[in-house]
Amino acid sequence: MYEAVELRDGDKGKYLGHGVSRAVKNINEKISEALIGLDPIHQYQIDQALLDLDKTENKADLGANAILAVSIAACKAGAAEKEVPLYKHIADISGNTGLLLPVPAFSVISGGKHAGNSLSVQGIMILPTGANTFEEAMQMGSETYHHLKAVITEKYGADACNVGEDGGFAPNISSFKDGLDLVNEAIERTGYNERIKIAMDVAATEFCIGTKYDLDIKSPNKSGQNFKSGEDMIGMYTQLCTDYPIVSIEEPFDKEDWENTKLFSSLGICQVVGDNLLASNLKRIERAIHESTCNALLLKLNQIGTVTEAIEVVKLAKDANWGIVVSQRSGETEDSFIADLAVGLATGQIKAGAPCRGERLAKYNQLLRIEEELGDQADYAGERWRLS
Template sequence: MTRITEVIARQVLDCKARPMVEVDLVTASGHLGRGAAPTGSTVGAHEAVVLRDGDPGDYRGLSVHAAVRNVLDEIVPAVIGRDIVDQEGFDRILIDLDGTSDKSRLGANTVYSASVAFLRAQAHEAGQPVYRHIAREPLRSIPVPAFNMINGGRAGDVVQPFNEFLVVPVGARDIDEAVQMGVTLFAVLGEVLTRFAARPPGVGGSYGYLAPSCDPGVVLALMEDAVVEAGYAGRVAFALDCASSEFYDRERGTYRYADAEVTGAELIERVRRLSLDHDLLFVEDLLDEDDWAGFTLAKQVLDRTLILGDDLIVTNRDRLERAIAEAAIDGFVLKPNQVGTISEALDTHELARRNGILSTPSGRSGGVVDDIVMDLSVGLQAPFQKNGAPRSGERIEKLNFLIRAAQKIAGAELARLGDLARFSPGPAAGSAPSAR
């Protein structure tokens, strides 16, 4: 059992200088666990609720003083001095205290920070890294990091509706080479984009380069050019996070693709064509977060690309159960703060594992330096996981985490993504027509 002797909460800042809740939890044996609640720049409609104060004079409405008070006024009296057997028992106290389905009373950021703090305190008591503490099978592999290279959004007159363009070093020998490939590609891509636009590329919201074209095909072709210039032809796959809810017109039932307005079926077909020209390992959130029929169709049509749900699933077991019943996805993006507690996130992962659905751990755009999602990536033996662009501290730290874990886990090798059922690398990267 773990007896809790002290819980402290405070407002700190995430990597985008936005307020977030941080919780310290101390056990009777003197072990400290610390947890914080990152948030995304785009948040799915079905995510657990992040509680912010809304005072425009305090961090422009983003302060979290009420959430911190909820830790001190409600969670502390409920857990101090208690002997708690496990993570599920601790999280059950939090869930019952909140009493809502979406953590809206206490705030998901309140509950999540405490949940992570307890997990780390228990792991420290056991004398283990968190990834070993949560592992249910022998640790044999290190996940392949997927690098977010180009960000969508507005860049001058260019509006790229797709949110993220990623590279995945599927042909790396080990994690050290995978990291080197991602870092090298990012530098070479900057040079390719500078030549293309005759000016250095801007910085996107997730610290990747701003997309230089509204056409996803042009963006992918430029990335192919960078792969060839870097000497990695045939060893790199690509991926997309479309975040299509952001550009979905609910009244008209249409999406934006390049400069066109298209239906869901037309969007699926256009991305299918992209998958024939480029090795797309996965496509995330291709359709709106409530377009279940569209996801089912996409899974049928895109037969050599993994269909992932992020806003569709939001790490929620009930939504994953529906996705399984409707054969809507090949995998989901595991973001534990979306559901609010570690045990609920692990429960969703276990349901996915039993049904042959991939869990793809990912940080949030407003991340933290010491993100528990990295322990989940290794401990749950994910084949690949999502990282940001390799140019900000909290994102670099995620890469360093994988390098350290590979050294500590005897015999661990980089996961082999070519073994995934729906993905088999096609022609060498760089074989598609150049964007220039």
């Protein structure tokens, strides 16, 4: 509800109402005319022209999907005009002097709205923080993913290896611990033990009922029997971080539960990532920084709507010494822009799904190409995790 508006057609007779012909029409008939004569090298001018044309705070007139598509296209055109790689152009326009290959957060277990199992948590991820290069991180992540498939097959059968929207496996488990045990065993089989850490995308907003959290909300026969208070959830997360090598938890509480998010973050146990709490929204990020609510930003481009605004919130998060995770969406495309964005802005982290499915691999393959192109100048962010 705090994201920029993604304009859909609403015609139930076409694409179940999810069509985007209105947004396309806005590009072809309104936006294109307003941008004639502007230089794509000057990203700020183009994005400001888009904002001036829309005039709404949440981009509801033209649609954030129309605005972002043009903003990204202009950014790519600017790089082409300068004859430099996209990530270098992004670094230039942001004033960033150092390029950084991000640590990938590979989704390996899917639940929540992303899968049809009974797991309330939206995803469990692995982070190859102990890799020395991005290429090595890809190898470690892929090997662990395939070992996990074998672990799940042995315990639950081959039909338990179907995958969720972001490519993570979706066995019919219901508890956080069951999922974490599967991932831990897969990591042990690879022999990478200390070199791979675990992250969770809880997406607690999806199972928050009033001020309580229903951990069995997806189990029809159990729903309402396993309610947890905010205090209970903090205790559970604290214990999980003790029992497993968890270094990051995303959206541990409801998007309006600022108090418990702050209490948990203050413990300093792990990176606490704001997703729906922040919605990549400048005002909410400023509030979270002021109140010390969390310590990391999940950056989703279409939540904010332009490349310039994304750069601004990243700078804000960096000034607060926050972690920054450039993120996919569940309905991804094969476009790889966020890979260049993560390198150009030196965010240090990227969440692009599992090491499978074309729309996920597109980002990882682009990062491999970037690392190869940078050669000896390539810098992988894993060392920063090890030092911290």
